[in-house]
Amino acid sequence: MSEARVVNGGRTVAVERATGVGVRRWIRKPWRLAAEVGALLIAVVVAFPLYWMVLSAFKPAGEVRSERPVPWTLSPSLDSFRRVFEQGDFARYFANSVLVAGSVVVASALIAFLAATAVTRFRFRLRTTLLILFLAAQMVPVEALTIPMFFLMRDFGALNSLVSLILPHLAFSLPFAIWMLRGFVKAVPEALEEQAFIDGASRTRFLWQILFPLVFPGLVATSVFSFISTWNDFLFAKSFIISEVENSTLPMALLVFFDAETPDWGGVMAASTVMTVPVLIFFVCVHRRLVSGLGGAVK
């Protein structure tokens, strides 16, 4: 972002110098100020739901269920979090979610890396067909596939196990991951590859010791999407984990608070906070790569 800052600043100066009239500056300024105030107001509106979530998680029960909600609390409490953590096997659900999302992220990153390398670094028959397949696969309505997936998992004997959550998500996150990784793999100059082979590196060596580290940041950015969709899933957890509740995941625990006739809002917000924070951290860490990755997916 710092680069953009410099460029943008430079542009303003250039324009002002070009017109050479101070008047222009005066016309520009109140405009920009209004735009900035507008931007800050929008930022407040956009951030408000998250603020309200965290706030409500820390409010004591009486304040959450108050008829006059106020955007602050004078007596923060951990009661809601306590209820969340004491509900069922919450730690277990959290661990399950981490395990499922982690497995999907690692497996899909590795598989997508290999596939993206194949479709960007090689020319072969059916290459375009495959790319179209990967593109079309992103369109598949995942939820509709719950039905055949259920029968498939039943026939595998995988129902009620975490495998029944890992496998479908792996399949659903692959196409987008491959599609997005292409840009990152393409960005590595071909000359580097030539050089590596001239220096006598084997293909495997080039792949894992040169290409992989170079593409790694992109791999992490791509993983955010697999992570979010897996972390967020409650449909498969709801449909495939029927009897062995200890294999349930976070969203299911969240819905326990939410489903009741009179939802325990404090609990819902605390559980939502617990679910959102890891993703937020992941996101903030990789957001710069994300932008270039999406740019890569465009090209």
Added chain:
Amino acid sequence: MSAATTVAERPGTSPEKPVRATGKRRGPRRQGGPWTPWLYLAPALVVLAGLLIYPIYQLGLISFLEYTQLQVSGGEPTTFRGFGNYAELFGDSQFWDVLLATLLFAAACVVGTMLTGCSLAVLLTRIRPLPRLVLMLAALGAWATPAITGSTVWVFLFDPDFGPVNKVLGLGDFSWTYGQLSAFALVFFEVVWCSFPLVMVTTYAGIQAIPKEVLEAASLDGASVWRTWRSVMAPMLRPILIVVTIQSIIWDFKVFTQIYVMTGGGGIAGQNLVLNVYAYQKAFASSQYSLGSAIGIVMLVILLGVTLVYLKLLRRNGEEL
């Protein structure tokens, strides 16, 4: 493939082409045979074939069968119904209502997301770094929020008893989830909230990549913000805008979590059902697996149509796959 030759034949649109051509010529000298790419592709293809293509085939198959709880438990043999399920589906007026609602809702979400995202992207280019950073961070927060927690939070915000929105707007105990339109509006807000950041960030990055001289020239010519966007930015951003629009269409057409969580599985008497939730409810709530599958196939066909349009647009742009 013919496409490979088209690419090679097309006059060098980018400087990387000649390099690639050289790479191709030298290809055989590299280690590994022509099967190397297939080796790399093997894990992906195995996973996709087993867990995506096979289930799609199964989905199609079930949609032609009589398949209810009885067949699942093995109480009755499965029978072939041909297009019977589809006939039943198309004869059901609820299906058409849901289809229409899905299309309108998805269209509203796409338009809302694109308008919000693009105008905020332009706004970002007009302000100083600090407010820009603040808006970016807020948007990242919304983007990162998992759909399920976003849904619960928005329902809480608009809760008739304890939510702040009704208090601020003076709506009393107006229930947003009671009416069909207001419930869809609530979901619309949440969907736009969590999907505009992608459009904003990508479009902003795209605008940054436009040569500064072009924008300067527009500014010197006294072009208004709207005019600059319309005549300079939008045409140059076309490829990016196409991608994000198509992504939005795909995502918003398939909205599931938000509707399911926020309207309690499709709203009162199913008034807020969209195709995806409808298919799920048919299959798992009323055990009509074959009808649910038929709905899934209908969705698949519609989205396949979107894919074809997308490919056509990519081709017309001269994009290389």
